[in-house]
Amino acid sequence: MLGFLRGLLFIAFQSIGSFQGLTGSMRLPNPITHLERKLGDTEASYFLPSRENGVNDMYLHLGFRAPLYIMDPQCVALVWSILRIRHPLLASQVEMHSYDDIRFVYTPPRSPEEALKLAESNIDYRTQPKDELLDSYLNGQRTLSSSRLSYLIVSNPEKAGVTMNGDSSTLLGSSNTDVSREYDLMICATHFLGDGMALHAFANEFFSLLSSSDSKGLQDLLTFEWQERCFKRTPASFLPTAMEDRLPECSTTLQRVASRVEFRNSQDRLIGGQTFPKGARKARETVAPTVSFDEERTKKILKACKNHGVSISSALFAICNIAWAKTSKVKWDLPTMMYSALNMRPYLSPSRQLSDSYWFLSIGYFNVILPTFIPKDDDDLTRTFWHRARSAKEQSTNAVKHPMLIPRTREMARERGARARVWAKEDDDKALGIWKPAPATTQNKPSPRAPSSALIGLSLLGNLDGTYKHSRYPEIELHTLTTGSRQRPGGMLLFGYTFRSKFWVSLGYDKNGFEEGVVERFWNQVLLSIEELLV
Known part of the structure; x- marks a missing residue:
């Protein structure tokens, strides 16, 4: 099969000419040296x-x-360069x-x-094991910046004893190229660049590309992609537009006003009084x-959820609810x-999707509110x-x-x-030493309302085996997946997904941002509740 694919690539690109020949002779007739677009509100809120x-x-x-x-x-490197051309925001600043x-x-x-x-x-190219890679990215000096929105890290821990001497081939090369080795790949990207869907599709x-051809075939494909996307494409179709520019508009002023009133009323109905107690101010860590459940236990979990008419995602909200109630005995x-x-991609207007890249940010938000108290009897629980x-x-x-989903998202x-x-200007003013708090006033004070604090955020990725087409790269055996982000002090996010027929849960949080032991007790209760209620 691999030979057949290579043959197809050779036939498809043999008319293009050699990679080295084209690089010296082909240039844009009217070079486009500068393309730009403004960030949308959601992108700005992350940037x-x-x-x-x-x-x-x-x-x-x-x-x-x-x-x-x-x-x-x-x-x-060739695959990475091809994908940076296909998805230009990856290579933007x-x-x-x-x-x-x-x-x-x-x-x-x-x-x-x-x-x-x-x-x-x-x-x-590195030789660090997974845990060191994650710790370095999450807690070390920032990898990304405004001039580097994406980055690729490839690690081969089995070569940790090899001196690289600045040559990446020393790290990954070998005389026996058919031997399989253990690797770690980290795809790094700013959140205002895209979302989880973009990461996994990427x-x-x-x-898929890495397995489809050898170096010569990938060189030809890079030349072809550059021709099609940087040589022939019009400037208007380069950069994917912001989510807000793709959402259908309210057709009248009255509808816009009504949507704002409805949004405010929906926000006022959000009630939540449970939060993790914050700890003493320490450096963020x-x-x-991350825990996975083997294939047999995953089947039991899926079957239990199906029998009760829910998905794993819905069950995870209830798991966190029960785990918190067992962890905390206050404010029940x-x-x-x-x-x-x-995911807002299904709601975007197709006519306004100028770029065919999936690398853009397209998310809305919703809340789930559940009672905190729980019965003591196991059957009742x-x-x-x-x-x-x-x-x-x-x-x-x-x-x-909800019929107001799109106006609410906007x-x-x-x-x-x-x-x-507002917060960014306040932070900048504080850094400059010119910030002054707003004067206190008793006029026009908002009426008191119920608390609306969220306990935790859940990133529910679903069945990722529907995204990863493992049959397209049979010689590559994916076995571990972990995802997350650099947290703000006191940040927390729980991930749930199925990958390689296993159910995975992962909790990313600032270890120093909370009262000692409380998050660890909650996480332990999450795992216990999964075992007791789902398996």
């Missing part, structure tokens, strides 16, 4: 807090085994002119050779404990509110758990199918963008 220390910078870690010849550094004028700036490579050189400057595309009179992201799982499903479904984006700009 502004990221400036100082990379808050929300995403990562996707994949552990796998592969033959040495597939992981040849030249092939890895950000310029901030004001809080209201922040722009993606993209300079298309002038040749395939330049595209490869730029890609190589954004790859790092990883699948990366491995993000950890991400107030409900528990949790939040999650909503089981019935309560499934009842709350069904309630979580109903609330999630109502959020997705208003939420506008509110988050405005709030981020």
